[in-house]
Amino acid sequence: MKHVLSSALCCVLLLLSTPALADSVIVGTVTSAENKKPLADVVITATSPNLQGEQVVVTDANGNYRIPQLPPGVYTLRFEKESFRLHARQDIQLRLDRTIRVNVELLPESFSELIEVTSSGSRPLIDLGAIGRGISNFFGGRGRASAPGNTSAAPPASPPPPPPPPERTAPLPQQPFADMYFKSYGVNPTIDTEEERFSTFSVDVDTASYSMARSYLERGALPDEQSVRVEEFVNSFDYGYASDPESPFSVHVEGFPSPSRKGYHVVHIGLKAREVSRVARKPAHLVFVIDVSGSMNIENRLALVKRALRLLVDELDERDRISIAVYGSTAHQVLAPTSAADKHKLMSAIDRLQSEGSTNAQAGLELGYAIASEHLREGGINRVILCSDGVANNGITDADGIWERVRKQAARGITLTTVGFGMGNYNDVLMERLAQVGEGNYAYVDQLEEARRIFVQNLTGTLQVVAKDVKLQLEFDRQAVVRYRLVGYENRMLAKEQFADDRVDAGEVGAGHSVTAIYEVKLREPTPSFATLRIRYKAPEGGDSRLMEKQLPSSLLRTAYGSAAPPTRLSYVAAAFAEKLRGSYWVRSLSWAQLSSLWEELNEPLRDRPDVRELGALIRNAQALDKRTDRFEQLEPVFTMDFDRVPVIK
The missing domain is CATH 3.40.50.410 (von Willebrand factor, type A domain)
Structure with missing residues (x-):
């Protein structure tokens, strides 16, 4: 009976969440502002309050894209490609049974301004904007209004934009276990520090997602992509942090060049809560x-x-x-x-x-x-x-x-x-x-x-x-960091205004627990420090929050992956494993074989630890099981369209 009711509920929810087919379309061409050549493999994400979820496509070899069957409404388009500045286009008015063209020229990172051409399509022609409009503030104040479940917190000074949409691989051919209920929180984008230099989130010491993935893999199946929460993979491992008896948290930071994103550094940030002995534990x-x-x-x-x-x-x-x-x-x-x-x-x-x-x-x-x-x-x-x-x-x-x-x-x-x-x-x-x-x-x-x-x-x-409502905030130095991405913590994101708001709930940390976060950053030029880390927390009994603040010196960033400490590299392997399982766009260039090699490069004492040895086995299992086609190849537009029939204003 329980199975029948759950299945029926699932079907009802599926029906309710499926929008009626519409015949409105957004099309366009993406080119380089530097040489006017078309750009292939640009990831375009469309979001709208009237759209359930999101629509994600990529440009073809000629820089063309097409987003079909959209319900009418107001849309935001996000354009992303490596080595180019992020671009977001807001307030696109799409009417029923209309085709709108949005052409965009993306700037290489070395350019200082954006030139954009926006125009529209047939039945009737709609003016979307003028040449020379700058990058929008789409990424400003990124974060959810509060941690999930928090209804008592006051809203931030300005409403944050909607959360980033999921970026997932093609669906698995079949789900091996019936009635598994998960929720996707999307995949964090890369953010330009000129648009937003603050990254704020609530800590998370949960580990369920990693154990769940292990259960799938040991039963011969890939985990549901929506079940994968990167931070829970990373926080499932002990990185040997020393605690500071004089402070509620010790801080451990190290960085190295990213093995998967050329021109980026991986920054590992670890916190260790103060230890409490078994004898000193409360009854x-x-x-x-x-x-x-x-x-x-x-x-x-x-x-x-x-x-x-x-x-x-x-x-x-x-x-x-x-x-x-x-x-x-x-x-x-x-x-x-x-x-x-x-x-x-x-x-x-x-x-x-x-x-x-x-x-x-x-x-x-x-x-x-x-x-x-x-x-x-x-x-x-x-x-x-x-x-x-x-x-x-x-x-x-x-x-x-x-x-x-x-x-x-x-x-x-x-x-x-x-x-x-x-x-x-x-x-x-x-x-x-x-x-x-x-x-x-x-x-x-x-x-x-x-x-x-x-x-x-x-x-x-x-x-x-030992600490309640623990929030972390990284303020990146714009002179040092061009762009950054927080890997994971999508359902723990906060607006920057919520960091100092004691009414906003956040995560709890137990005695001796550690919390690790992974960032990807693109450096601009050498500076004494690249960011400021702030930790805000309350005592277990509550009261006003307290603040810790530490400068992160650039000397913590190593010049080679192999120069980083083995535990730091382990955290990256765990994060990349989760990213591969959930089909993240940001590890599309990292193969399973390369990930396995990175695990092999961990030093022998660490590799021989039972949990790390198990991680290596799970990576090999996933490699053998993964028959998915890369969703960014699969979603490459395959259509025939006469673009001359869609008027364009130059």
């Missing part, structure tokens, strides 16, 4: 809310949950309490708050867990929060841990009905961690959003070793938060 009350519905009885999901709980119980001590609530068609308490020292009672309760009924996730969460609230430990750790496949077919069918309640409980100090299990009939979107709103973290357990990493190796960091 905890953990309320496990466990999905025992019928779907949890397949693929040993519930069995893996029980094994994971056994690992956790062995790591806790007499300071800690555990409660267990389960939900199927209804929710009920299995274990009242019990000392972790009473291991026999805890293990017995775990052993009694069995599958039952449909999935009333709302009832389960409400019961879990009620138990946590009634037995709140003042000054301690109060956390609800949801173990589920995320699918709900009874009571609540999405998270919208409980966002506010989860947020209010987090404000009281009861945080939420979500731990996902299972392939097929799995809702990644719901599990991630719940963890974000609940000020916790999201993990995915595909094997017992992953449970050991979460509940044993990283237990203190998983449980004890």
